[in-house]
Amino acid sequence: MSEIQFEARGVRKAYGRTEALRGVSLTIGAGEIVAVSGPSGSGKSTLMLALAGVIRPEAGEIVYDGARLDDLAEAQRTRLRRRQFGVVLQFGQLVPELTAVQNVALPLLLERHDRAAARRLALGQLERLGALDLADALPGELSGGEAQRVAAARALVTGPRVIFADEPTGALDTVGGERLLDTLLSAARENDATVVMVTHDNRVAAHADREIFLRDGVIA
Amino acid sequence: MSVSHVLLGVLAGGPAHGYDLKRAHDERFPATKAMLYGQVYSALQRLQRDNLVEVVETVQGGGPERTVYALTEAGHAELASWLEATEPAGPYAADELVRKTVTALWRGADTVDFLRRQRAVHLDRMRELLALQASVSDETARIAVDHTIFHLDADLRWLEAAAARVADAQQTTTPREAKA
Numbered sequence: 001m002s003e004i005q006f007e008a009r010g011v012r013k014a015y016g017r018t019e020a021l022r023g024v025s026l027t028i029g030a031g032e033i034v035a036v037s038g039p040s041g042s043g044k045s046t047l048m049l050a051l052a053g054v055i056r057p058e059a060g061e062i063v064y065d066g067a068r069l070d071d072l073a074e075a076q077r078t079r080l081r082r083r084q085f086g087v088v089l090q091f092g093q094l095v096p097e098l099t100a101v102q103n104v105a106l107p108l109l110l111e112r113h114d115r116a117a118a119r120r121l122a123l124g125q126l127e128r129l130g131a132l133d134l135a136d137a138l139p140g141e142l143s144g145g146e147a148q149r150v151a152a153a154r155a156l157v158t159g160p161r162v163i164f165a166d167e168p169t170g171a172l173d174t175v176g177g178e179r180l181l182d183t184l185l186s187a188a189r190e191n192d193a194t195v196v197m198v199t200h201d202n203r204v205a206a207h208a209d210r211e212i213f214l215r216d217g218v219i220a
Numbered sequence: 221m222s223v224s225h226v227l228l229g230v231l232a233g234g235p236a237h238g239y240d241l242k243r244a245h246d247e248r249f250p251a252t253k254a255m256l257y258g259q260v261y262s263a264l265q266r267l268q269r270d271n272l273v274e275v276v277e278t279v280q281g282g283g284p285e286r287t288v289y290a291l292t293e294a295g296h297a298e299l300a301s302w303l304e305a306t307e308p309a310g311p312y313a314a315d316e317l318v319r320k321t322v323t324a325l326w327r328g329a330d331t332v333d334f335l336r337r338q339r340a341v342h343l344d345r346m347r348e349l350l351a352l353q354a355s356v357s358d359e360t361a362r363i364a365v366d367h368t369i370f371h372l373d374a375d376l377r378w379l380e381a382a383a384a385r386v387a388d389a390q391q392t393t394t395p396r397e398a399k400a
Contacts (some may be wrong), residue, residue, distance in 0.1 A: 039380060174366075202376045203369060206346035213339065215383075220336055 002029040005162070005194055006051055011060035013046050020046040021057065022217035030161075033185060033195040035208035042214040044198045045166055051196060052085055052164045053077040082110055086155030086193075088184070090167035093151065094139040100150045101126060101135040107158050125153040129183055144171030145180070152184050163188055165197040169204055181207055223255070224263045228272065228291060228299040235276050235290040238264060250361050251349055251368040264289055272298050317375060321382060335383050342372050 006028040013021040020043045028034055028051075036044045049055045050062060053069050054077075062070045064080075072080070081087070086107075094103045104122035109115065126132045131149040139147055148171055155163055168184060169177030185207060188195045197208065205211050213220045223245070230236060230244040238260045246254045267273040272295035277288040291299070317338070324331055346369055353365045 039384060202343070202346065202373045203350075206343050206350055206369075211340075211343060213336070215332075220332065 002031050004028070005030040005032075005065060006196075007061075007063040008047075008051065009061045009063075011047070011050055011057045011062060013043075013050060013055065013057045019217050021050070023060070024214075024217070024219060025060075026212060026219065028194060028196065031189075031192045031194055033188065033207070033209045034197070035205040035211045036196060036198045036214065037200060037202070037205045037211055038214035038220070040200065043217040044200075044214055047212075047214065048164055048166060048196055048198045052087060052162075053081055082107060083158070084161045086158060086160035086163045088148070088151050088155045088163070088165040088168050090170040094142075094147060094154070096139050099136050099138055100131070100142070100153075103139070103150060104153045104157050107154060111158070122153070122157055125157045126150070128187065129153045129156075145173075145176045148172060148180055149183075152180060156184075156187050159191055160193055162194045162196065165195065167199055167201075168197055169199075169201065174203070177201075177204070223259070224267055224272075225299065225302045227260070227263055227267065228295055228302075231273060231289060231291040232296065232299055235288050237279070237286045237288045239286070241289075247356075247358060248361055249364045250352055250356055251365045267295070270294075321379065325382065325386060331383060331386060335379050338379060339376060342376050346372050 004027045006026075008024055008026050011021050011024045012019070022043075024043070024047060036047055038044050046055065050057050050070075051064075053062075053064075053072065056070055060070075061068060069077070069080070094100070095106065098106070101119060101122050104125055105113075105115075105118040108118035108121060113121075123132065123135060126135055129149045129152055131146065131153060134142060134146055134150060137146075139150075142150065148168065152168070155165070163184070165184065169181055172180060181204060185195065187193075195208070197204065199205055226245055226248070227241050230241050236244070238257065241264075242255050242257060242260045245260075264273060268275070268289070271292055273289045274292050275287055276290040279286040279288060321331075321334075321338075324334060349365050349369050349372075353362050353369075356362060356365070
């Protein structure tokens with residue numbers, strides 16, 4: 001395996017009395033494409049969110065690039081996410097009041113990029129995903145597949161080192177999903193980015209270099 | 221007779237010899253076993269016997285003699301009626317995977333490890349097929365590969381459902397047993 005980028009050791013997380021993760025340990029190499037799969041409620045999304053520093057585990061450690069991620073203060077984790085991670089969620093989750101291009105430019109503006117430069121980069125990313133014609137549309141005017149493409153553009157626009165994707169093809173049919181996945185994964189490979197994608201779709205899992213299969217909050 | 225019908229389908233595009241037919245078959249069904257020359261020639265003999273194909277030319281060059289076949293009028297009609305008819309939706313024969321899994325569950329064996337290993341085998345095959353699909357340029361070949369991928373996906377979902385049913389049954393029987 002390539003250089004280790006993520007290491008989880010004995011990670012536990014519960015929501016009330018429900019234990020979502022019951023001691024997960026794993027490593028992910030830099031540039032690796034990994035699918036996290038398993039039945040509903042097996043802890044897939046929780047694991048992804050913990051690796052992305054969105055949620056903090058109650059026990060265990062998450063190491064990113066040799067340093068503890070779960071120990072960082074909220075502000076530091078937010079900064080890390082903005083600078084190094086790109087996230088694609090199911091159904092896109094775009095800001096409804098902003099146009100597609102404004103949505104894609106958002107992570108750049110949050111990092112204080114010049115407005116015109118951010119727009120130019122956002123348009124370029126939309127073009128790479130074959131979604132330039134959607135630039136001025138509001139999320140409400142987009143189909144599920146179009147919203148997913150815009151969300152993928154938003155995740156890729158900062159040139160992230162890691163892409164986290166939760167059911168990236170969830171709103172799409174087989175052929176549309178395949179096309180989006182091809183685009184997302186080839187963009188990741190071009191940038192040597194690591195991809196962690198949560199999926200319950202076996203076909204999507206087969207696109208990954210490796211599968212991490214969860215059952216009842218542990219790796220099966 | 222379905223392989224023979226595929227050959228009729230190829231010949232509908234114009235006369236061809238055995239080698240062309242084999243190559244066309246293998247290109248259209250890249251995820252299945254390649255056709256053997258023996259299979260091609262025995263299928264052609266049967267089709268010729270049934271008056272569905274005819275020999276239109278025998279080419280003698282430097283190499284071995286090549287017989288060129290063409291579709292007869294009856295061959296065109298047979299192909300059209302085969303394409304027109306729907307296929308029966310089963311019953312599916314239980315294959316080795318089904319027999320083994322059901323027997324293992326019936327014997328109360330620990331299925332988790334078996335499911336994990338079987339899943340890895342299926343996913344590896346899916347990966348190979350996705351790579352194959354990316355490497356072929358013919359859309360109909362991609363569609364044929366899809367069929368195998370979708371069946372592997374169905375197997376995987378069936379294995380998962382089996383695991384879920386077993387877990388469910390264990391959860392619902394435990395309290396009842398405790399009460400008794």
